[in-house]
Amino acid sequence: MTMVPKHIPKTIALVGLMGAGKSAVGRRLAARMGLPFIDADTAIEEAAGCTIEEIFARHGEPEFRDGERRVIQRLLESEPLHVLATGGGAFVNVQTRARLKQHAVTIWLRADLETLLERVAKRSNRPLLKQGDPRAVLEKLIADRYPIYAEADIVVDTAPGPVEETVDRVLAALTGFLDREETLTERTAAS
Ligand SMILES: Nc1ncnc2c1ncn2[C@@H]1O[C@H](COP(=O)(O)OP(=O)(O)O)[C@@H](O)[C@H]1O
Ligand SMILES: O=C(O)C1=C[C@@H](OP(=O)(O)O)[C@@H](O)[C@H](O)C1
Ligand SMILES: [Mg+2]
Numbered sequence: 436m437t438m439v440p441k442h443i444p445k446t447i448a449l450v451g452l453m454g455a456g457k458s459a460v461g462r463r464l465a466a467r468m469g470l471p472f473i474d475a476d477t478a479i480e481e482a483a484g485c486t487i488e489e490i491f492a493r494h495g496e497p498e499f500r501d502g503e504r505r506v507i508q509r510l511l512e513s514e515p516l517h518v519l520a521t522g523g524g525a526f527v528n529v530q531t532r533a534r535l536k537q538h539a540v541t542i543w544l545r546a547d548l549e550t551l552l553e554r555v556a557k558r559s560n561r562p563l564l565k566q567g568d569p570r571a572v573l574e575k576l577i578a579d580r581y582p583i584y585a586e587a588d589i590v591v592d593t594a595p596g597p598v599e600e601t602v603d604r605v606l607a608a609l610t611g612f613l614d615r616e617e618t619l620t621e622r623t624a625a626s
Pocket of ligand 1: 451452453454455456457458459460520554555557593594595596597598599600601
């Protein structure tokens with residue numbers, strides 16, 4: 436079993452496209468790390484008192500993004516250290532991205548189109564995928580968003596296979612990243 440990092444300095448935030456596994460991996464990752472798990476989409480639904488689909492239908496995407504920005508800011512600034520699964524568009528919003536970069540270690544769960552399509556087919560609660568053919572929608576989002584997700588601190592490829600395998604890869608990548616950061620901090624302090 437992969438080692439869990441000894442010292443976790445910040446909240447761990449997962450970013451990436453719909454179906455990458457942010458919610459599923461985030462929940463398991465938090466359990467492995469002994470940290471609370473928060474799904475930003477669930478927190479938005481609780482704050483709004485309705486589902487994400489209802490927010491999109493009643494108020495439109497810009498208002499959803501605004502709520503998403505406020506909820507994620509609140510979680511990052513007021514909740515104790517946790518594992519945060521963001522919704523796929525959160526990191527694309529300039530202000531939300533800035534907050535995430537400031538308060539969290541950001542991890543991009545990267546997946547290819549076929550993997551995403553297979554995984555999003557399990558649930559039909561994603562309004563953006565109902566705006567057209569899901570393959571075409573996801574292809575466009577890959578083109579638009581992958582350069583932005585690439586700004587995350589860490590990139591982990593999620594391949595076919597069990598969720599736990601992705602969690603192991605995330606833990607290994609996170610341990611490497613935090614070790615490098617710690618070494619850098621020590622060197623800076625010593626110089
Ligand atoms: N290796 C894997 N990594 C992540 N998710 C996986 C994997 N294999 C299967 N899945 C499934 O794919 C789906 C991913 O959906 P979800 O976690 O909601 O993604 P997101 O929150 O990124 O939109 C879940 O049903 C999850 O169980
Ligand atoms: O990519 C997006 O813009 C969205 C992704 C969804 O979350 P998941 O990525 O967890 O599916 C949810 O926030 C909303 O439907 C919009
Ligand atoms: Mg999710």
